[in-house]
Amino acid sequence: MPASEPTIREAVIRGSSGKTRLYVFGALAALLIVGAIFAESLCPCDPYLQNLDAALQQPSAAHIFGTDRYGRDMLSRVVAGSRVSIFSTFLLVAIITTLGTAIGVFCGWARGQADHLLMRVSDLCLAFPGLVFALAVAGVLGGGLHNAILALAAVSWPKYARIARSQTLAVRETTYLKAARLAGCSTSRLILKHILPNIAGPILVTAMLDVGTMMMELAGLSFLGLGAKPPTPEWGSMMSETRGLLQTVPWAVFAPGLAIFAAVMVFNLLGDAVRDYMDPKMRGR
C-alpha cells in the first residue's frame, strides 16, 4: 500500500509530518491574527459598554462567556483584548529580535573591547530572573503597556544577542565569507547579504518560540497591574480585575485565561513546527 499523507488528526496528535503540523498551526495562528485585526467588527457587543443591571451574569446565549462586574460582555472583551495582547506581544518580540540580533552581529563582527563590554552587560541581564527584573524595571518606569514592553525588552534581548553573536562568529570564518571579502564587498554588504541571511534561521525559530513566552510574561505583568490599564481590554489585566470573583463568578476569570492558554499554545506549537521544519534532519519525518 502506498504511503498516504497523514490526516490532520494524526499530524497534530503524533506529530507525524512536520509540514502538515506547520500548515495546521500556521493556519490557526493566522486565524488568531486576522481575528485580532478585525476584533472590533467581530465583537458581538461594545466591549466598553457598561450595564450594571446585567452585571455578573452566567454564560448564556446572549453572553456566551457571561458578563463582568460592570455588566460588560466577556466574549466581546476577550475578542477585543486579543488585539492588545497579540500585537503588543508581536511588537515586543520584534523589538528584542531586532535589538538582540543587531547587538549580537556587531559583537561577533567587531569583537574586541566593545564585544566584551556588551556581552558582560548581557550576562548581567541574564543573571537576574527575567520576570523579577522586568517587574523592577516596570516598577521604576511606572505602569502602562508601553513600559511593560520596554521592561520585558530590557531583559529579553540577551538571548538573541548570544545566538546572533555565536552564529556570526561561525559564519565569519567560512570560506564563502572570505570569497565575498575578496569580491570587494563592503562591511555593510557582507553583513546584510551574507551574514544575516545565513544566521536568520535559528533566530527566527527562537522568535517564534518566544511569542508564547512573551505573551505569558506580558499578561503576567498586566495581571500584576504593571501592564495594560483598565478599562483597556487585555487578557492579563482582565484576569486581574476579576480574580477576586474566582469562587463566585469563575467564568469571568476563565474566559481571558482560556484565551491566553489557547493563543500561547498555538504560537508555541507553531514555533515547534517551524523549528522542526527548518531542521533538515527532522524534515520529512
Next chain:
Amino acid sequence: MTTPMLQLQNLKKIFSRNGQAGFIAVDGVSFDMAQGECVGLIGESGSGKSTVANMIARLLNPDEGRIILDSADVTRAGVRAVCRKVQMVFQSPQESFDPRRTLGDGVGESLLNAGKSAAEAREEVARLLEAVGLPPDFAGRYPHEVSGGQCQRAAIARALAIRPKLLLCDEATSALDVTVQAEIVALLSRLIRGRGMACLFICHDVALAQDFCDRLLVMHRGKIVEEGPPDEIVQSPKQEYTKLLIDSVL
C-alpha cells in the same frame, strides 16, 4: 630587469593563543613573482602554504615582513585594496559559495562591487560561465545543486571576473576526483596563459605542480627549503625533505 609583480620579503606569521606566542606558521618566506609567471608552492599539510596565500590576499596580517604588489607596499592594506589585482580559488568549491545565494550571484558579486549595473553583471556572468565551460542556466543554480567540479569551474569564473593580475589557487584541485582534477587543471592552464595572469599554484601533488608551473618552491615548516625549475627539482632534489616529498608521490 623589470620589477617583479609580487615581492614577498621575509614574511612571518605566528598564530598566538591567549596572548602567548604559539605556532610559527610562516617563518621568513621571501620570493618574487614576475608578470604572467606560474609558480608552484608545494609542501605537506601544515607547512604554511595557505597562510602565505591568505597573507598575499590580505585575508591575514603578517607579523613581520613586507608584501609588495605592483611596486606598492600592501603589507597593511585591506582586502578591498588588493582584490582587483589578486583573486583566489579555494580548496573546497561548495564551501566557497554562500549556500543561500546562486552561483550567478557569487560570480557577479565582484562586478557589482566594482560599480557595474545588474544587467551588465548578468551579461558578464554568462560570458564568464561560458569561458569556464558551464551552460548559462548555471547562474540560477545553488552550490548544493551542482557537482564539485562544476562548482569549482564557477569559482574560477568568479576569480576571473574582475580580471586580476594574480590568481592564488589554494589546493584548487585537491577536493576533486582525478578525472575532474585533470579537466580543472587544463581549464586553469588555458585561462591563465590566455589572459597573461600570474598564478601561485599551491598544492601537495608534486607531479601536478611539475606539469603546471614554470617554477617550484618547496615549503617545509614555514620556510622555503628549495626553489627552481620543476624538472630540476623533481629529478635532482637537493634537500632531504624535497626527496621525501617527491618519493612519497611518485
